[in-house]
Amino acid sequence: MKKPLIVVRGGGDIATGTIHSLWSAGLIPVVLEAERPSAIRRQVSVCEAVYEREKTVESMKAVRADGTEDIPDIMGYGNVPVLVDEKGEGISELKPDILIDAILAKRNINTDMRMANLTIALGPGFTAGKDVHFVIETRRGHDLGRIISEGTAFPNTGIPGNIGGFTEERVIHSPVDGILSIVKDIGSFVKKGDVIALVDNEKVYASITGIIRGMIKDGYNVHKGLKIADIDPRKEEYENCFTISDKARCIGGSVLKLVCRYMVDMNEKDI
Numbered sequence: 001m002k003k004p005l006i007v008v009r010g011g012g013d014i015a016t017g018t019i020h021s022l023w024s025a026g027l028i029p030v031v032l033e034a035e036r037p038s039a040i041r042r043q044v045s046v047c048e049a050v051y052e053r054e055k056t057v058e059s060m061k062a063v064r065a066d067g068t069e070d071i072p073d074i075m076g077y078g079n080v081p082v083l084v085d086e087k088g089e090g091i092s093e094l095k096p097d098i099l100i101d102a103i104l105a106k107r108n109i110n111t112d113m114r115m116a117n118l119t120i121a122l123g124p125g126f127t128a129g130k131d132v133h134f135v136i137e138t139r140r141g142h143d144l145g146r147i148i149s150e151g152t153a154f155p156n157t158g159i160p161g162n163i164g165g166f167t168e169e170r171v172i173h174s175p176v177d178g179i180l181s182i183v184k185d186i187g188s189f190v191k192k193g194d195v196i197a198l199v200d201n202e203k204v205y206a207s208i209t210g211i212i213r214g215m216i217k218d219g220y221n222v223h224k225g226l227k228i229a230d231i232d233p234r235k236e237e238y239e240n241c242f243t244i245s246d247k248a249r250c251i252g253g254s255v256l257k258l259v260c261r262y263m264v265d266m267n268e269k270d271i
Helices: 011-026 046-051 068-076 238-242 246-268
Strands: 006-009 029-035 055-058 060-065 080-084 097-100 118-120 132-137 171-173 178-180 195-199 202-205 209-215 229-230
Touching: 011 046, 011 060, 011 118, 029 046, 046 055, 046 080, 046 202, 060 068, 060 097, 060 195, 068 080, 080 171, 097 246, 132 246, 195 209, 195 229, 209 238
Parallel strands: 006 029, 006 097, 029 080, 060 080, 097 118, 118 132
Antiparallel strands: 055 060, 171 229, 178 195, 195 202, 209 229
């Protein structure tokens, strides 16, 4: 069966769930990322390859490509190429069969359904049938992962999903502008009130007791109000810090369904 060229815009933790689903099915996508990604769940985000050159998530290795000419060699080794291209300028050169917008910016950043034969967007900010062919619901609950062929996903509420009885309390934002220094990194157990980071000289405190599931990269230049950390109140869920979430897997499965449907249709036309 002929394999399509797939481009995924974004390499954060939710995007990585989709990328991993495709990779597990033998489909290696090209990932386009920002020059300075701000992923919180760094341990499960392929965008970290931008900084580290390589990032492995659940046996899947992502490798930074310095240009489009590096992509074939990286894919040839079974690895996922990550190219710095925040604006998607290389899409016209790559000419993908399938384009997936997984930036989760809650708005459309220059993604158009004319960019590929099949275009898919994750979350709010897109209209299926207008901006892209399909939208995938990203809000936790009964409709998580639902494939939308007409209309939009639920609008962003600004309220994080409920984990262990906590929503807004488990997410920590920068109190000031400045350079972040990590005191307690991902996987650390903390008690409410513990210092987990510094932004310049301003202390950042744990909002609840639990395990730090996400923390923005050490040395990142943050602005006041930026999400910088996430605490999981479930002490027994340590391994969750280093594995793809149920939410990301669900969304990735829905994307894979659409890709498989496209491949069947594509190959039937070739018969």
